[in-house]
Each structure stands twice: as C-alpha cells, then as structure tokens.
Amino acid sequence: MIIARAVGPLRAQITHSTRRSYATSSPGRSNTPLYAALAVGLGLAGWYITSNGDVEKVEEKVKSLVAEKKASDEGLGALGVLIKDAWTPFTLEKVEPYNHNSKIYTFSFGEEGKQKISGGQVASALLVKTPEGDEEVKDDKGKPVIRPYTPISPPDLKGSLTLLVKEYKDGKLTPYISSMVPGKDKLLFKGPIPKYKYEPNTFDQGLCIAGGSGITPMWQLISHAMEIPGDRTKFTLIFSNVTPKDILLKEKWDQLAKDHPDRLQVKYVVDKSEKGWSGETGFVTAPLISKLFKRQDGEKVMAFVCGPPPQVNSLAGPKDGPRQGELKGALKELGYNSDEVYKF
Secondary structure (H helix, E strand, O other), X not given: OHHHHHHHHHHHHHHHHHHOOHXXXXXXXXXHHHHXXXXXXXXXXXXXXXXXXXXXXXXXXXXXXXXXXXXXXXXXXXXXXXXXXXXXXXEEEEEEEOOOOEEEXXXXXXXXXXXXXXXXXXXXXXXXXXXXXXXXXXXXXXXXXXXXXXXXXXXXXXXXXXXXXXXXXXXXXXXXXXXXOOOOOEEEEEEEEEOOOOOOOOOOEEEEEEXXXXXXXXXXXHHHHHOOOOOOOEEEXXXXXXXXXXXXXXXXXXXXXXXXXXXXXXXXXXXXXXXXXXXXXXXXXXXXXXHHOOOOOOOOEEEEEEOOHHHXXXXXXXXXXXXXXXXXXXXXXXXXXXXXXXXX
C-alpha cells in the first residue's frame, strides 16, 4: 500500500530527478532511498521488490532507463541515421516541382535504413554539402559550401527525409541540387542541429513570423504541435513573400488551419499583390504585427522568427553567429523581451 500510494507523487518527482542527475547527491549520503523512489516512479515497484532491494541492480536499471529517456527526449535513439560529427551520404529518391523556383526533394536512407528515422527533434536542422571530388561545390576560397536546411518531413518518418529547396540562380549550392538525378546522385548530410525544443503547453500563444524559405522550421514546429494530444497552445503564422505565387506550402497551411481552427491562424503577406489577392500587402512591421496578432493581457507568448537576414534584423535584430544576439526591431518595439523571442 505504501508503494502504491507513492507512485503518483513519485512520477512527478522522477521527471525532475532525471532532468537533474542522481549523481548530484551530497558526498557520503546513501542513494538507496533515491533509487527506490526512482524505481517506483519509473513504474518498477514490482521489479524493485523482487530484486530484494539490491541497490546496485536498481542503480543500473535506473541508469539504463534514464539514458533511454534522455535519448528519446533528444530524438537521438538507436534508429537515427544522422551523425553529428560525420557526413552521411543519402541518395536522391524523388524530385517534385513545387512552384516556379522551388522543388521538393526526397532522400532515401537506403536498404539498410528502411526502418530508421533521421534522428532529429522538433525543431532541428541539418547540414548539407556535395560529395567530394571533381563536382564538389566550393566557395571563392576553395572551401566546401555547406548549408543548413530544415526538413519538412516529420522526424519520425522512416526510410527517408524531405527538403523543400528554393533555387537561387546566383547561389552556390542550389543550382547543383536542382540538377541532381534521382536514383543516382547523392548529397552528404550531418546533424541534427538542435534549435528550439518544443514542449506542449509551455506558453499560451505562439507567434511565428516567416519569410520565403524561412517557413520550413515553422512547418516543422507548428505541424508537430497540432498532432500532440492535449496540447492547447495556439499559433498565429504571419508568412511574407514577394508575390502570391512565391508562397511555399500554402495548400498544407490552409489544410492545417482548416483542421485546427481553434488553434491555428495563418496570415499571408506579399510585397506585390495581384488581381484577386485578399491578404495583406507590404512589409511586416510593428503596426502590421499588432493588426494581425492580438496579444491578450496575462497570456504567455513566444515569438519565432525565420527568414532572410534583412527581415530577421528588422523584426528582432541580427543573430550573433549561432547565438541569439540582442533583441531589436519590431518585436522589441512591441514590448517583447529576449526570453519571448527565438530566431531560427
């Protein structure tokens, strides 16, 4: 009865305990009660009793489960094919034209990777470069061109990953990618690169402002949140492009908003409108943000920004390399603080 009554409180305690570390106990203090509590909290009450309270057995079991939980939380389980410190070749499997300057590329993990996932978490990115050799794409200094991309496929998809790539005629890497032959050519991948780790119900409203191909981390983030049972977080997406035909994933966003009308609003903004355009026209500024997103008193809001550097600078200030950098621009003008803004 004592153990049964302890399970509820200890399940809450185990989450906190595993996030710290059981190695933080003070010197000379017995860990026996702690491991007993951890065993119960992890649903191992019966196992603990049958082990006769053997501390070493409990310790090893808890360490194993904590390691598994950590791997699961980070999205880096044994099924992940991406490697942080090494390049892995994936073969282009399929190319689907999307619009006048973008295509969807599906890369296969091969026969051995049919049951494996990429290994990323939400939200994370990966690095891409061309294979070494005569066709390797290099910059003006002779160094390999490396670019970050955020997959639009879910991290738990088995056997492949999908990139939405906008081609820049004067770019270094995208012309090469657009010329790749399915079933033959490969790209090298490295990662994942953890970005913002999403936890459901940690804020009330998410404000996502994206420009152009900066929409991909927003898709990864919001589509994931919409699928989580019990997540009540609401999102507003402000998505800016040059013209209506430049809007990426529009049909997917429209369907997602239709499926979750109580949790997602999508607002499109273009620099140049066309006949029949009913969305906003112009640049994303503080007044426009205030018009499209109504922040309620007492609500916890988290703003996310991703797009061309000039746009990010005007909205939230430039990043400082891999660091977030000082908050500036429209969001600071609107009263947001640095803890409420994340720049992808």
